[in-house]
Amino acid sequence: MIDSLNKELKALEEMTDNLRTLFQHEDRLIAEGWFSKLEFLYAVYDVIQEGIEHMKEE
Numbered sequence: 001m002i003d004s005l006n007k008e009l010k011a012l013e014e015m016t017d018n019l020r021t022l023f024q025h026e027d028r029l030i031a032e033g034w035f036s037k038l039e040f041l042y043a044v045y046d047v048i049q050e051g052i053e054h055m056k057e058e
Contacts, residue, residue, distance in 0.1 A: 008055050015051030019044065 022029075022044055029035050035043060 011051060011054040014054070015047060018047045018051075022047065 022040070026040060030037060030040055
């Protein structure tokens with residue numbers, strides 16, 4: 001039980017790290033053309049979806 005909780009927490013930490021990175025660099029990513037504003041929102045959504053799926057697997 002504790003092992004599965006640790007795995008879920010690790011997956012949550014990974015997801016929040018990815019989101020933090022995206023939001024820290026949001027302005028630059030959009031300004032340099034890596035993402036449009038809509039594509040950026042989709043990238044955030046994808047990170048959340050992947051995090052949820054990863055937590056379900058654990």
